[in-house]
Amino acid sequence: MSQSHSYVIGVDYGTDSVRSIVVDASNGVEVASAVFLYSRWKQQLYCDAGINQFRQHPLDYLEGLEETIKRCLLQAGPGVAANVKAISVDTTGSTPVAVDESGTPLVFQPQFQNNPNAMFVLWKDHTSVQEAAEINRHAAAFDVNYLQYVGGIYSSEWFWAKLLHVLREDEAVRGAIYSWVEHCDWIPFVLTGGKRAADIRRGVCSAGHKSLWSEAWNGLPPNEFFASLDPLLDGFTSRLFDKVYTSAEPAGTISKEWADKLGLPEDVVIGVGAFDCHMGAVGGQIEPYYLSKVMGTSTCDMLVAPPEEVADTLVRGICGHVTGSIIPGMIGMEAGQSAFGDAYAWFKNVLAWPVQNLLAQSQLLDADTIKKLVDETTDKIIPELSRQAAQLPLEEGGEFALDWINGRRTPDANQLLEGAFGGLGMGSDAPRMFRALVEATCFGAKAIVDRFVEQGIPVKGLIGLGGVAKKSPFIMQMMADVMNMPIRIHRSEQTCALGAAMFAATAAGLFPKVEDAMQAMGQGFDAEYDPNEEAVPVYAKRYQQYKSFGAYIESETTQSQPSTLNSQTQLETAI
Structure with a gap:
């Protein structure tokens, strides 16, 4: 393998497994790939389908991250690891977790080691249906419609409903939690060696589509909105975030611990994370007004459009309109089906x-x-x-x-x-x-x-x-x-991981914008079905x-x- 090339790594966390690919940043050619099935999830530990409870242990994520990247680099051959410039990740979502002040999931504390409420609450977990209904009813009482940019209806699959359910259900977690973090924001924090939850760089993708963040009200809804919904949420926004980043930006550089663990240089850039369907749309070479359908266990349907053309148009009943959530500078719209x-x-x-x-x-x-x-x-x-x-x-x-x-x-x-x-x-x-x-x-x-x-x-x-x-x-x-x-x-077998690789290349400065990375690294289409x-x-x-x-x-x-x-x-x- 030529050492003159620059390589990037895209990591795609799905529902059942994580897959990593090493990509030549000059042309998007995949030089190595590896998949890791979550061992605890495969046994359905911490899950109860009868009540729609689906939880995942962070060790499944961390073990998969290490193993797939190591296997990829071994497969890629000599010279590749030294020329890796960046890593970016995508994950399912909304899949948040309760963390302490250091940003560590509570499940890593001895008293929570088998507690599902201290683990990641998977996107398909619907235990917070009642909380979502309360949020919808509560929002109707405010002069400002805080749900207008998430389609007007808040879902039990999302950030705030899941947080409120866990706080209500589990007194021990309620007493120990410092913040609530999406999977796609936590992995970059881990790779950069983060030590404080307050330092986690939150992506505009997860913040805008699931957490009610919007430029229209300069961040998250005010504390009054949440405190009047339930006193358990009073003051919680102060422990979250007020600034967000696109996935074309770096979250930082890899920590020495992870560089040594993976066998990578210490100047590898770690990009800001996003949801799988959003990065998958980029990997699949999305175009304005073409619905990009990521079809797996569920579907996520992504559409981008120029802000000047969309103007004030909001589509009722979808999963959000967020500037920069897919392609920086363009409106990203998300819809989808819970089961496909x-x-x-x-x-x-x-x-x-x-x-x-x-x-x-x-x-x-x-x-x-x-x-x-x-x-x-x-x-x-x-x-x-x-x-x-x-x-x-x-x-x-x-x-x-x-x-x-x-x-x-x-x-x-x-x-x-x-x-x-x-x-x-x-x-x-x-x-x-x-x-x-x-x-x-x-x-x-x-x-x-x-x-x-x-x-x-x-x-x-x-x-x-x-x-x-x-x-x-x-x-x-x-x-x-x-x-x-x-x-x-699309030709690629791994469009989500490829999209993550495109964002990694952009975050590392190999391309000035993600559209350029998409053009250089895109693999094109290999089939078309006509009606x-x-x-x-x-x-x-x-x-x-x-x-x-x-x-x-x-x-x-x-x-x-x-x-x-x-x-x-x-x-x-x-x-």
């Missing part, structure tokens, strides 16, 4: 139950053969379902579904909503139900595009990123047909059925949960 790949994984797990549970009782096979058979069978479920579902005739009737398996992120966040199937009969089988579920996820995506367009933000086309986009032609063709617009699939003219009108009619079914399920849910949901309905009406 997760919906397919749920269906796979339902079908796999007898294989996993009954085969284990078999007296005909040895344990090793049973394990291999279970692994082989479960691995084939989704590919075979996709193959058979693609062969089914497309008709206006038949099975249909709702994609709210993990609630609804956008449009109009409501995490109490549930998935459902309709139109089932004696002829309904697994491929037909799978097709209906895939169709529902595509319809959920269309509802997001419709909301952008209805609210005055055009969508010119789609960019597909992530595992589902790369692996499933069946789903991507249906997406094009349902949307009635082409979808381009099937015969399928488009059929899906248009079925989409109306999806909306009617959704409205019915939502009304029934609202009636069964009046105290929580009626406040949200009132807020939507007020907005």
Whole structure:
């Protein structure tokens, strides 16, 4: 490997694993990559799906960071480590943690070592549904609409709802917490050897989309807003932040401890962190008014537009409008679905139950053969379902579904909503139900595009990123047909990590702005799906059925949960 080249490292923290890549900054070529599965998360430690509690231990993050970077550098070969100029990270979000005054997560204190409330509260944790509803109801009483830049509805997936829930639930954590920090802000702090929580450089991405930070009110909402919501929050903003940074800026340089640990020079720049979908949009070469869809366990749909063209337009029911959250100087807008790949994984797990549970009782096979058979069978479920579902005739009737398996992120966040199937009969089988579920996820995506367009933000086309986009032609063709617009699939297997690498190169000064890094390092597109003219009108009619079914399920849910949901309905009406 040529020592004349400059290299950067992009680190992408996903829900199940962390992946790192080493990239040649001159052309974006990936020279090494490594993936680490979170060992504690794989065992579902500290989680309780029955109450939607999903927590992650910081050791999974730190062990993965060290192992993947070391493996990458070993794979890259001699001369590369000495020429690494910068590291940037992206993470899931909102995934915050309680820290002490030194910025250390409370779980590292002996008394909290097995306490889920002292760990990172994963984005998909919905234990704070009630707190989110209270925030929405509370915000309606203020002259200033502090929710206007987050789509008008605060979500249980976000920063303040999660903090309030933990403070209320856990007296011990409440007594020990100093600050509340997003995963994407904590990792750069660790890599730079930070010793004080007050010194953590918070990114505009997490601050604007999840924490209610806005230039319109010069920072976070005033203390009065939070203290009057719950006295437990009184004074908490003073321990957070009043300044934010774009991901094109450095958080600092690597500490000696981490430089020695990773085998890197001590002048490596550490960039300010951001959420995976935002950096993924950059890695996927986002363009103004093209919806960049990062499709994994959930979806994050990103759109950028020039401020002078957007003006005062705000899209109701999405996850925010934040200047600089994706590309510095441009408005970044975020939407998405709480379950996408997760919906397919749920269906796979339902079908796999007898294989996993009954085969284990078999007296005909040895344990090793049973394990291999279970692994082989479960691995084939989704590919075979996709193959058979693609062969089914497309008709206006038949099975249909709702994609709210993990609630609804956008449009109009409501995490109490549930998935459902309709139109089932004696002829309904697994491929037909799978097709209906895939169709529902595509319809959920269309509802997001419709909301952008209805609210005055055009969508010119789609960019597909992530595992589902790369692996499933069946789903991507249906997406094009349902949307009635082409979808381009980015060539890179790791667009989020590549986007982080682009930001690392910019933070290190190798490029004057991230658009230049994107142009030099972008890998282009390797597939495009165009709408099937015969399928488009059929899906248009079925989409109306999806909306009617959704409205019915939502009304029934609202009636069964009046105290929580009626406040949200009132807020939507007020907005």
